Amino acid sequence: MNIKDFILNQEMLGSFKYFWKEANIDKNSKGYGLIRDRAPSNPNVASIAAVGFGLTAIPIGIKRGWISFEEGYERVNGTLDTLLNLDRVNGFFYHFMDIYTGERVWKCEVSIIDTAIAICGAILAGEFFGGEIKKKANKLYEEIDWNWYLDKYKNWFYMGYTPEKGFEGYWDFYAEQLMLYFLAVASPTHPVDREVYYSFFRNYAEYKGYRFINSWLGSIFTYQFSHAWFDFRGKVDRKGIDWFENSILATLANRQFCIDNKDKFKGFNENSWGLTACDGPKGYEGRYGALPSGLFNNENIVDGTVPPCGAAGSIVFTPKESMDALEYYYKNIKGIFGEYGFKDAFNLENDYWVSEDYVGIDKGITLIMIENYITGFVWNTFMKNDHVKKAFELLEFRPVKDENLAMCL
Secondary structure, three states, X not given: OOHHHHHHHHHHHHHHHHHHHOEOOOOOXXXXXXXXXXXXXXXXXXXXXXXXXXXXXXXXXXXXXXOOHHXXXXXXXXXXHHHHHXXXXXXXXXXXXXXXXXXXXXXOOEOHHHHHHHHHHHHHHHHHHOHHHHHHHHHHHHOOOHHHHEEOOOOEEEEEEEOOOEEEEEOOEOOOOHHHHHHHHOOOOOOOOHHHOOOOEOOEEEEOOXXXXXXXXXXXXXXXXXXXXXXXXXXXXXXXXXXXXXXXHHHHHHHHHHHHOOOOOOOOEOOEOOOOOEEEOOEEEOOEOOOOOOOOOOOOEOOOEEOHHHHHOOOOOOHHHHHHHHHHHHHHOOOOEEOOEEOOOEEOOOOOEEOOOEEHHHHHHHXXXXXXXXXXXXXXXXXXXXXXXXXXXXXXXXXXXXXXXXXXX
């Protein structure tokens, strides 16, 4: 086994262990199966998005022989029971909850995007296990009222909701939310119109010759998350947009941005890139990203922090560049690799800093994308779902080769 394969295997195994070991395994607990948002910090807080990634991680663990089918089935089945009994609002989950009681913490929002990630994980598990697990996954999906979260005048989904303040913000710009439209349009109980998908603003921007539809903050995760489950390869929508190609270009631009700024930041170079929301020296920073960002290239924050999940989560888009980055981190960044693989981030400015934590969503996108890169397992399993297949039809996606369409660059 060469060094690159060794690193991939160790990172996958470490990432899987995060979801297996950082879950609540007390079967008498109301929070059985909930997974910590991060570790080792905040051990009492779970995130619903981490659960969605975990429901996807377990079939990967079974497939790779890390756990038995029976162990995985028991964990997933019990987790879905927990989710069905959690406090929800029109089917939507709170973003964060107490890992032992399942109760809302931090007065956090009822999150449409994090609910969608949980549902993607449930659908994947349903396709893998079938039977009772698929029935429970379908029940979770069917109980979501997507229309409640939609501003019908603007035709945009709201971004967040709290009982205290009501709805706030909109998914009006491209980001990680593509999954919302697919799940919502194909809902068997509360479908939205296909035009909701075509209503958000698509802004074409360019960085050093790479022209694509950019996200608001330029964070690389926004070009990755929906691709973890939905296989956009070789497909275009009715406007000719190829989201897979879009993510390739966004990834290459992110890398080029780091190359261009390597004299300003010690941690940036051709093998150290992938700026995205992650931990930084001063705490979690959701605005980390590269150019282009927003409408005027002024929305992202850059301070030299590099998260390994940035390159890892783009391995399906840029295999060589991502693999070279992971090898570089493994060999050169002291303290970055631990029990669960790569820690969340590092920063070489001023004092040498490496995050003490692993973050659930970052380990999740890493594990799934490496699995998709090697075998396509998550894509192949998820795309068998009838609702998913229906969503691509309803949103008028077509094969690139049949339409001879490519994204207008």
